[in-house]
Amino acid sequence: MFNSQTKHIFISYKRNIHPDEQVALQVFQALSQQHKVFIDQTMSIGTRWAERIETEIRQADFLIAFLSAWSTQSEMVIAEIETAHHLSKSQQGRPVILPVRLAYQEPLVYPLSAYLNGINWAFWKDTEDTPRLINELLQTISGTPLTIATQKPPSSPVGERSRTTSPSSLPHPFPSAQPISLEMPEGTMESQSAFYVERSCDAVALQTIEQQGVTITIKGPRQMGKSSLLIRTIKTAVNAGKRVALLDFQLFDKAALTNADLFFRQFCTWLTDELEMTDKVTEYWNLPLGNSQRCTRYVGRYLLKEFGNPLVLAMDEVETVFDTEFRSDFFGMLRSWHNSRATTPIWKQLDLALVTSTEPYQLIDNLNQSPFNVGQVIDLEDFTPAQVSDLNRRHGSPFNPKEEQQLMALLGGHPYLIRLALYSVASQRLSVNELFTNATTDNGIFGNHLRNHLFRLHNQQELVKAMFQIIRQNLCQDERIFFRLRGAGLVRREGRIVLPRCQLYAEYFREHLG
Structure with a gap:
């Protein structure tokens, strides 16, 4: 039974990743005994997903952000924290962001560093630490500030705001990828990266x-x-x-x-x-x-x-x-x-x-x-087929020549999505067949990226309407809107017609904007 002390809480985490999802669900179950807690797994089929996420963050008193090597690279987690950060400035400090580091002590990189540096945080070491974490969160929601770990992780050094750090336990890559270690395809690349494609x-x-x-x-x-x-x-x-x-x-x-x-x-x-x-x-x-x-x-x-x-x-x-x-x-x-x-x-x-x-x-x-x-x-332009083929070789050739062509047909040389696909298969997170079969699903490897675009589009009706017109008619009558969609990386122009930037976007947004 809820009362006047009941708080609205939003849980932000990286799905399908251990221990992120397990800890998030345990915290959800424990806090739900006293508070109204939202986690994305509670949404029923047919829910207008992006609109619901924005509404829940807007109504929340607290946003618990689980930070790990994977979640700090998640477009959706970053978008949720960014939304909470901006809302708190116009809603008298609500929602309050409560960062929880899941056995993760690396310095935060931009943009998370801009939102979270200076905010007290909690630290989770392992599964035995979960009861203590739950108790600390309950106390914080009741008015006691989060503790700061004994040694606060250092801030990102000047000039390295956008640099990404690799997680401590990457999936085991194919032997053919050795001796080069794989790099997560997120954020700004280091200048000497073995996976940087020179154009x-x-x-x-x-x-x-x-x-x-x-x-x-x-x-x-x-x-x-x-x-x-x-x-x-x-x-x-x-x-x-x-x-x-x-x-x-x-x-x-x-x-x-x-x-x-x-x-x-x-x-x-x-x-x-x-x-x-x-x-x-x-x-x-x-x-x-x-x-x-x-x-x-x-x-x-x-x-x-x-x-x-x-x-x-x-x-x-x-x-x-x-x-x-x-x-x-x-x-x-x-x-x-x-x-x-x-x-x-x-x-x-x-x-x-x-x-x-x-x-x-x-x-x-x-x-x-x-x-x-x-x-x-x-x-800057998208990768060419030759550049994708070269990048595939650098990852240990997880795609054969025919599969490379399929990848280009699906992603159109999109630099980030190409790197994400190659990294995911080379690190054995999934097979090539699984990648193509689940490409447009929320649980697929591109799901986080696609949901982030949908989340940022949902309350901008002129962009939604234009995107749907482009998918249906290959037409955008407003140049201002075209350049906004192009700047977001969603569309491209070929001669006089306007197209979704890649087949992945065309299929996903045809289903979710209709």
Whole structure:
């Protein structure tokens, strides 16, 4: 019987993984005696899945997040934590996120580090530890903060925010894959990864950044390898004697993205901190000038002048600014910095590297004020059949030539999904036949990825309607909507027709958006 002390609790975990699912179910059963607890296994057939997940997180007082080597790479777990994080800012701190590390002490990587670093967490060691964990969670829900383990896992080092760490007990790979260890296909790849696929544009980016006073734009849909190429570009810049300041624009909070003055000030403060210089932002902000002028003076007359060495300002996820009212001011400012190299020597010290998944030309009114159509523009494309074949060999050839063709037909060279398929079969998590048979099911190897897309689409009806029209008629009448879907990595254009990016998406969304 529930009473006024009853709380709504949402459990976020990685399905079909041990011990994640077992511990999550035990906690669910124990907490359900006193509280209203939601876990995705309680949904009945026919439930509008994505809508239900969002509703349950919105209503929750607490979100328990089980963190393991696998769950920290799960798109759905990350999406659920991200949703809870943003809701808590607009719902007076609800839901409260309660991280539980399942025998996992690695530093969190971005974006989880941005959401969870600084939050107290609980630690589960093994099955004998479950009763203690349940008791600690019950006490926390009643008002006692979670304990922090004796030694808190270190934060991700600067410049490695997106780096992934491999789990401690990977499935045993095929002997033919030795001596190279397999790598989980999640997040940004290390610059020396044996599984990184070099494309022709890589050489262009690396050669360009070795020059002085350059602007590079890396474009492409989600999960194309943009951030991985950026990391390789950064390493080349460092080897060339340049200092790099990497700003990931996803870390700007909503307050900054709705207030131009706050955004420009935070931008300058953040850049100053990355360079480990004295913050003089307040001094420059007292000038009776506009935000772009203040920011330009601060960077040109203070940071670059005092720093005195070549600097690369690398900006990831800059599309975060595209929906703001001050986007033209900010990007116009970057364009002016690019142009100033021709007349003011100090600006030749500054390289700009921008990464975006959205087509910027649709969102900037005056192209003469855009930094995206000058310098070196790199547009990433899907893997070719030859590149997939090469990557298959690096994984120990788990797919034969005919199966490689089937894989290309299903995934269309999608870099992340290709790597996920090769890794999953090479590590013997499933057979090739099982991969193809269960490709579009929620329990299949692509289920987590597909559910994440569905979750992010469900409350954006104009995108849902357009996606369904593309599947049914190969048509998208609104260019703005097309570029949003393309930026999300869901569609592509061939001539005058618009298609789902791959057959996997066409089959899955035809069933779930209908």
